[in-house]
Amino acid sequence: MSLYFKYLLILFKSQMQYRTSFWLLSIGQFFIPFSVFAGLYFLFERFGQIKGWEFYEVALCFAVIHMAFSLSECFARGFDTFSSLIIKGDFDRVLVRPRSTFLQVLGSKFEFTRIGRLLQSAIVLIWAINNLSIEWSLEKAVTLIFMITSGVLIFTGIYMLAATMCFWTVQGLEVANIFTDGGREMAQYPLNIYQKWVARFFTYVIPFGTVNYLPLLFILGKTKGDEILYMLTPLAGSLFILPCFLVWQVGVRHYRSTGS
Structure with a gap:
């Protein structure tokens, strides 16, 4: 892990060499999901509820999945851009x-x-929690x-599977976005x-x-x-990364250099 944190520090210093660009991009990332959340808000403003789910309940679901996605995008980006290494x-x-x-x-x-x-x-997470009558x-x-942790591991596992495909296809497959971006958009609502x-x-x-969905019910x-x-279902979901890691190991063993 010491090596991992060295990678973290080096890349953070490199990105902070252009601080204005860094902060502008960060502000842009703040407002990108804001437009999606605005659509969610207006949807409930018009219809009131969706299949028994109130706005703040779905807002909590929205916050959890987007938080997991952002953490995975930050710390597992190497797998998402793996095709460039190949x-x-x-x-x-x-x-x-x-x-x-x-x-x-x-x-x-x-x-x-x-x-x-x-x-x-x-x-959004804090706002939703403050407006829900949850007995914590x-x-x-x-x-x-x-x-949140399980969501990070699931998104990371999907990135790993997409990266593994690059051992055979060289270029990354856009179909993986169905399960990353598409999965994020779908999972921001309860599955039922x-x-x-x-x-x-x-x-x-x-x-x-x-x-x-399942732990949210709890x-x-x-x-x-x-x-x-219901409480332990996120731990079961976290196990998704284990077969993804095994598939990655298989891909590494079958790698053939591009000759670049």
Whole structure:
């Protein structure tokens, strides 16, 4: 981890060499999800509720998934831009270094300007919590942390799968955006508003439901049955990154240099 934090510090210093650009990009990242949230607000202003969900309940769901996405974009950006390492042949240098390829790629790029998106999500989170009559307990606070952490790991796992495909396709596949950007847009609403097959796919295959829907029922006091299961679903969702890591290892073993 000391090497990881060295990567972090070096890239942060490099980005801060152009401070005006850094802060302008951060401000831009703050307002990008703001327009999406404005659409969410006006939707509820017009219809009042969606399938039994009130505005502030969905706002909490929105904040959690966008916070997870912004953290993943910041700290797992190396996998999102991995195709450039393959195209330029720079991954060959990664392989000859006596450190994990996972760690080196993870530390190859950070997008600190995503702090703007993170800040906006944090503001929505605090606003939603203050307007919801939730009886907070230690278990619910821990569940909220689990939800954000699980979301970060799921998005990171999707980035890893997309990066692994580059070992065979060289260029990154845009289809991965269906599950990153598309997954973020879909998971900002509770899954039960969609058709059952959609909810099942995004619960049992790509487990966004373990981030935003099932534990959210526990926090809002809408559970039916054993509350502990709802509380622990984010931990189950976090396991998604393990098969993604194994697929990454398979891709590394099958890598052939581009000859660049």
